[in-house]
Amino acid sequence: MSANRYTQYNLMTSHTPQFHSSTPRLIAAIALTFLLWLTFIPIAHANSPAPPILNWFEFEGLPGMEAVQVIGCETEECQKPALVAQYGSCTLSGCLAEEPILPDDLRCHETVCLASIGFSPTTKELPPQFRVLVQSGDRLYSSQVIAERAFGAGGDRYWQGRIEEATLVLQKSPSSPRRGQEIVFTKGLLITLATEALVLALALWRLKFDRVMWARTFVSFGLMHSVSYPVVWGLTSALLPFQYRPTQVGGWVCIAIALLYALCIYPLRRAKSWQLILLSVVLLPVAFFLGLLVTFAFSYGNFDISLAGLPYAIALVISEVLVTVYEAGFLAMLSREKLSLRTAGVISLLMNAASLAMGIWFFR
The missing domain is CATH 2.60.40 (Immunoglobulin-like)
Structure with missing residues (x-):
């Protein structure tokens, strides 16, 4: 390697985020802490008041x-x-x-x-x-x-x-209409990802992006949905009437996680895609774990159900608007200035409108 090439290589790597050998230990520590938390939950639940x-x-x-x-x-x-x-x-x-x-x-x-x-x-x-x-x-x-x-x-x-x-x-009724929401959550996620991925692919094809930008944009697509979909689900539920305290707190915790995640990604917005993925694999479990702690701290032993709330249609519109704005900013942020905020906003609006329409049709 020539001196000039060596100097150029140093300049390039000096601006690229580096992940040290201590990362596996950090992941192991997070996993151990999570396991300890799982053993703590039954003990805490046993000492909480009996639910009504x-x-x-x-x-x-x-x-x-x-x-x-x-x-x-x-x-x-x-x-x-x-x-x-x-x-x-x-x-x-x-x-x-x-x-x-x-x-x-x-x-x-x-x-x-x-x-x-x-x-x-x-x-x-x-x-x-x-x-x-x-x-x-x-x-x-x-x-x-x-x-x-x-x-x-x-x-x-x-x-x-x-x-x-x-x-x-x-x-x-043999069971609560609230039961089975885990299945609805999973089906809704699959419908959202499939529908919005198709809309995004059509948009990238229309913009004539190369393969590198296709890969980059779809990495951004996956990363943002790891936090934006929980926001839609969590915030919508939190705004409805007859909700438990953990549900209400959890909705706002999802918003906080999404915002903090974007703030952590922003300084590394020009990093390589694999580095963003690795960072997210480490960061998101920690964020959601801390979110569980916050939710638990503000709702432990509280079985009250709040009567106040918004109609479902209004709650859903509020959540969808917030997520549309968030995803537009996220796509533009990681596009390395290939997507303007306006273009990303149009794409995000089309994606969310399509997935919302598909969800309404599928779950009608």
Whole structure:
């Protein structure tokens, strides 16, 4: 190697991030810490307070709900009704005017109600059967009598109510509609990656980029989705009503991780793609691990469910707008000035619009 070539080589490598031999030890230390954390979770969970029993009621076909009453019954005829819980002020004929046995335990938002019942001797004294009254406008809908205790032991319960011939029909759902979200998360991720990768490929073909830029841009595509997709999922859930404290905290933690990740990548934005990948392999597990710690610290032992929240459509739009802006900046940042912020913004908008449309069609 000539002196000039040697000098040029030194100048090039002096501006390229170097990864030292201590990196494997760092990864091993992170893995060990993560394993210790996994062993700590069951211990911490065992020492946290017992979670309350959740009783969900979801009503379909109602224009609105002014009041909801859960009525306890001793027999199927319900000759001696007792007011167990109430939401709102039920004023129509047929409503019970007495003080509820469990005051302030029934909360409703739009067409969903939740009764979060902690352990109490009072719940054992509730009538063995129940029915539900719903006041909507100038109508009072009464359900059939359910042959079980309204808020008893035995785990969470999920009831779905619908109007059939001016009668409220209650049916127990075998599982919560919230369950199975892991499957939806995975399917949504696959749909997002496939749809947006196709849009990105068409954009790069239209821009006539060479193979090097194709590879570089798709590396950026993969890296940004490792943090942007959790933002869409986490923030949307955090903005909805009836969410646990960990879900609410976790949504904002996802945003913090995405921003900190971009700040860490920015000084190395001109580094080689393999170096960015290696850095992300080390950095992202640490970031998400710290995010778990923060979420745990702000929600340990807190089983309260917040009633406040936004409609799903508004929450989703907010998340999609934030992610579209973030991904535009990320693509432009790692493009080595081959993509302007405006061009990256158009690509990001097209990608997210396409994946959103595919998601709505697939999960409709």
